[in-house]
Amino acid sequence: MARRLTLDFVRTASGSGLLLAAAALLAVIWANSPFAPRYFGFIQAEIPVRVGSFALTKSVGHWVSDALMPVFFLVLGMQAKFEVLRGELSSPRRLALPLAAALGGLLVPALTFLALNLGVPRTAGGWATPMATDMGVAMAVLSVAAPRLPPPLRIFLLTVSLADTLVAVVVNGALFAGDVHWKALAGAGLALGLLAVMGWWRRAPFLFYAAGFVVVWAFTIDSGVSTALAGVACGLTVPIGARRPGQDSMLTYFMDSMHPYVAYAVLPLFAFTSAGFAFRGHSPDQLLAPAPLGVGLGLLLGKPLGVFGFSLLAAVLRIGRRPTGVTWLELLGVGFLSGIGFTMSLFVGFLAFGDDPLARTQVRLAVIAASVVAAGLGGALLAMAERRRADLGDDAF
Template sequence: MASRPTLEFLKTETGSGLILAMAALAAIVWANSPWAGAYHAITYHAVTVQVGPFAEQMSVAAWVKTALMPIFFFVVGLEIKHEILRGELSNPRRLALPVLAAAGGVVVPALVYLAINAGEGGSPAGWPIPTATDIAFALAALAMVGPRLPPALRIFLLTLAIADDLVAVLLIAVLFTSEVRFPMLAGAAVTLAVLAAMSRWRTAPYSFWVLGGLLLWGFTLKSGINTSLAGVAAAFCLPLEPKRPGGQGVLQETMEALHPYVAFFILPLFAFMAAGFSLGGVEGVGILGPVSLGVAAGLFFGKQIGVFGAAALAIGLKWARRPTGAKWLELYGVSALCGVGFTMSLFIGALAFPAADALHQAQVRAGVVLGSLASVLMGMAVLAISAARRARDQAGQA
């Protein structure tokens, strides 16, 4: 039986999937319309923020990635902590299948990308891009075609995606930290230590947590480390216990409060800023280069082969059991849905190639959109076929 936070997570992320799709479609249409200049003017418009000694200038798109996406990673961190301590990831028997499947879904897409980009003209640095899974899109697609499918499939997909996000956070930490400013890093470490100590103060006002989170974000930004890590680190400091006996846990309360803003504002805004690519001009000439082909093939072929292959191997070796009530065809359909990388892949792609590299940035966007679209269509088609078979079987037994 899924826990209440998990069910709320499913409900919110599923509902935001269509908003994400609409935001991405609007960006692509606008970027290829006669008013494309206005789209690029908005996304690349420089904005300066200064608060006391803190001063930073970035484009609107960069601010969304740097200042708003850490809130998304904060929520992801809250979900990971809850699942590790109280949810699906706390049960070793239930944990084995999605974690092994997630491992296959990271390794195989990376190998597919590298195989396409190993030759002359390739860009091997983008190999982490197709390793990600977009929880919102994948769950929305599953909900649309599989309302009568076994609930265990949804929990399997959610747990796999959470494990996938954890790997993505580690990759960001290891691969996309270039120059570290140690005085600022020390400030971030001290702030994080204070937040960790506050975890024992269950009645701490939320304003204290907000102030600590902002300080941690500011120090992390100035240290040169990706600010998404600040979001995850802060999440692990929040206590699970309620402020008062019988009340809702601090972590759960925070997660439920932030979910709607993340699902219906931050992620669609990021998708709108990051998904627009031009099919004409200089970018359009090389839009189908090794990067876009590697990303698209990694998401579509690599993900489903890696996830389903690792899951089948684990089940065949009796290291894990198939999700309760699920058929092999349904497990394959869910594996195909894992190829919907979208927001996470776009985020990693923005880190893998500098903003000044317009051609590779355009190829990343094209590859993510094409690979994710192909994956969602394949997954939905397979699951729709299985759902129709279930309906016929039930009608025959009636």
């Protein structure tokens, strides 16, 4: 049951990856066409929302980032809780190597960025941008390039991307909280506490949880803290126990029912509203500025070096074992796929460079360019590994 839920999550993420890429490509083409003013007019159009005393006006792009993306992080938080308590990561022996790989995927890209930006106060704070991995696109490339590779490889990639994205978002959300309104933050904490206590009520109506999520989000957006953190925190409060004998738990119900909408609607919409930028006024040499160079090299070199290098180190030190039936060449290919930052690095970069339009545009270009190259290299290595399996037979591994 646990393995089926894990693989179902992987398949949904894989299926949405191509849609994400198509949405981003459409945004880039539209932003550089004669109809570009309509694209930018759409994402910059302001939409007011008023519910009682709550009133807020944001652009379409900001609403997608601040109101829809937290739903993705809600599902991600629930998936992380499920995998650790009941899923593929509940075994310490299975958990050790992918966690070591995830640690490498966090440290090496961040250090790569800092090595190029440490003396640049304006951009040094963006070190978390190359730490994130776009799970959907990475899974899609793996499925297209090498569909017959063993399932443990997909679960390894899921673990690394899940851990790295959560840490990157939490770290960056905390670093760029801005002016924190402590009363609103206390209200969010109180609402989270009530959600956690409600977990003891096994037959609590679904509507109570939905209302609780909205209340936490409303307090958080008023507090100045990233609403992505509210999504993750809410996901961790959902109980994993069954509501009644023979029924799914609240967590698996929410996760299974919400994930397809997130994968096929929320993430593509975010890709569409965040990936579009005009080439006019920008040249390739701008990628050599410290911020985009740090992000690009962090994703393209830091990620595979960190993921593969720490996996190898963990195996040599006998801290963890390679996933069953998986080769080192396949793990290297997954290391490059983890360098596909795309929507997640765009999201983290939005938080880090939101007040610097030039750096934000440069970083956006670096994320897209590095993600495309990482996808090509990772896909080529995995396709090579699959052909090698076909020649030698799976029994040889």
